[in-house]
Amino acid sequence: MNTPHASGGLPPRRTRQHTTPNKKRPKQKRSIKKIIRNTFAIMLLLGVLGLGWLFFTPSGTDFRFLIADTLITTRHRHWAKYVIGQDQLDSRVQQYWKQFENMGDEKANHQITKPDTTSNKPKSLIEYHNISGEGYSGYLMVVNDPTKVRIGVPNRVGKGEKVSEMVKRTEALAGVNAGGFADPNWKGNGFQPIGVVIADGKVYYNGSGGMNKRTQFVGIDKDGKMIAGNYTVQQLMNMGAKEGVTFQPRIIVNGKGQIKSPSQGWGIAPRTVMGQREDGAILFLIIDGRQTHSIGANLYDCQQIMLEHGAVIAANLDGGSSTVLAEKGGHIKNSPASQYGERFLPSAFLVFEEPEQVAIKNIWEGLDPRKIDPGKW
Structure with missing residues (x-):
C-alpha cells in the first residue's frame, strides 16, 4: 500500500520562486x-x-x-x-x-683651380648625389666645369617661366631655381626679380636703384669663380661678374661657416643653395620640404652639408615653394613643395655643354622696373 503524502494524498505543489529582476545599473555609462x-x-x-x-x-x-x-x-x-x-x-x-647683411661683408679671397679639360679621363660634367639627414632629403648636383653655368630668364614679357620649361626650351642639361621675385598677392607670376639679374656679363635687370647701390649677389665671374656677398652693381661689373642674381645670405666664406648654430638657421624649409669647391666645381644643393618624406632643412644644415662636400664659398638661393631641380628635357628630379605645382620664376641657373652657343634674350630690356606690375599675369 502506498503511503499517502502528508498533504492528504496529493503530490506536493511545486512552489514558484518569485525573484525580483535586477535593475540594470548604469555601470557602463558611468x-x-x-x-x-x-x-x-x-x-x-x-x-x-x-x-x-x-x-x-x-x-x-x-x-x-x-x-x-x-x-x-x-x-x-x-x-x-x-x-x-x-x-x-x-x-x-x-x-x-x-x-x-653682416654675413656678406667679409672679403672672399678663395682661389680655384680651373678644371683640366685635356685629361684622358675627363670627369662627367654633371654628377648627382643623394642627400639625407634628420627630417630632410634631397640632391647635390655637382657641375665640374663652372664655366658651363649660365643664367636663364623667361621668354615672354609679364610672366615668369618654370625652370623645367627653361631647361627644355634652351636644351640645357639641367637647371635649378635662382633669384627671388616680387609676389604681392601670392599668385606668383614670377616676372619681376628682386634686386639684380646679370647674364652673359650684362645687367639684364636692376631693381636695386642704381649702379652704386649694394645688393647681396650670388653668381660666378667670367673665369668661373663664384661670387657671393654684399657688393654694389658697379663693383660686380668691375669684378667681371658674368652670371648671377640677388639673394642672401652667404653662409660660407673662405672655407668658414657663418652660421654658428641650428638656432640661427632661419627655420625649416625647402632649400636651394649654391657653392663652390677649390677645384672649381659648382655645387647646387636642393632639399625638399613641407612633405612627409622630407620636412625640410635649416640653413645651418645646408651649411654643414656644403662644408662636408668641400665648399669654400656658398650662399642661399630662393627656396620654399620655388625649390626645383630639372634635368635634360625638363624632367623634374626633386619634389617641389608648391601645392599649385612648379612655380613661375624670373631666373634659373642652367648648365650647358656649349654655353657660348646659347642666346638668352633680355626680356626686361627697355622696361622701367618701377612700372612693372608683379601682381598681373
Missing part, C-alpha cells in the same frame, strides 16, 4: 564618463605643462622660435605673431636681415 573625465583631465594637465614648457623654459622658447622662423619662410609669415608675438616677430625679421 565608466565611460569616468574615462572621458580622466582623459580630459590628463589632456588639460599635459596642455598646462606643455604651455609652461613652451613659455617658461629655454628649450621651449627655442622651439617656439623654430616654429616662428619656419613660418617666416612661408607665405604665412604673419602667423608667427601668434607664436612669439608681433613685437618679437618684427624684431626677429630685422635681426635676420641685419645678420644677413
Whole structure:
C-alpha cells in the first residue's frame, strides 16, 4: 500500500520562486564618463605643462622660435605673431636681415683651380648625389666645369617661366631655381626679380636703384669663380661678374661657416643653395620640404652639408615653394613643395655643354622696373 503524502494524498505543489529582476545599473555609462573625465583631465594637465614648457623654459622658447622662423619662410609669415608675438616677430625679421647683411661683408679671397679639360679621363660634367639627414632629403648636383653655368630668364614679357620649361626650351642639361621675385598677392607670376639679374656679363635687370647701390649677389665671374656677398652693381661689373642674381645670405666664406648654430638657421624649409669647391666645381644643393618624406632643412644644415662636400664659398638661393631641380628635357628630379605645382620664376641657373652657343634674350630690356606690375599675369 502506498503511503499517502502528508498533504492528504496529493503530490506536493511545486512552489514558484518569485525573484525580483535586477535593475540594470548604469555601470557602463558611468565608466565611460569616468574615462572621458580622466582623459580630459590628463589632456588639460599635459596642455598646462606643455604651455609652461613652451613659455617658461629655454628649450621651449627655442622651439617656439623654430616654429616662428619656419613660418617666416612661408607665405604665412604673419602667423608667427601668434607664436612669439608681433613685437618679437618684427624684431626677429630685422635681426635676420641685419645678420644677413653682416654675413656678406667679409672679403672672399678663395682661389680655384680651373678644371683640366685635356685629361684622358675627363670627369662627367654633371654628377648627382643623394642627400639625407634628420627630417630632410634631397640632391647635390655637382657641375665640374663652372664655366658651363649660365643664367636663364623667361621668354615672354609679364610672366615668369618654370625652370623645367627653361631647361627644355634652351636644351640645357639641367637647371635649378635662382633669384627671388616680387609676389604681392601670392599668385606668383614670377616676372619681376628682386634686386639684380646679370647674364652673359650684362645687367639684364636692376631693381636695386642704381649702379652704386649694394645688393647681396650670388653668381660666378667670367673665369668661373663664384661670387657671393654684399657688393654694389658697379663693383660686380668691375669684378667681371658674368652670371648671377640677388639673394642672401652667404653662409660660407673662405672655407668658414657663418652660421654658428641650428638656432640661427632661419627655420625649416625647402632649400636651394649654391657653392663652390677649390677645384672649381659648382655645387647646387636642393632639399625638399613641407612633405612627409622630407620636412625640410635649416640653413645651418645646408651649411654643414656644403662644408662636408668641400665648399669654400656658398650662399642661399630662393627656396620654399620655388625649390626645383630639372634635368635634360625638363624632367623634374626633386619634389617641389608648391601645392599649385612648379612655380613661375624670373631666373634659373642652367648648365650647358656649349654655353657660348646659347642666346638668352633680355626680356626686361627697355622696361622701367618701377612700372612693372608683379601682381598681373
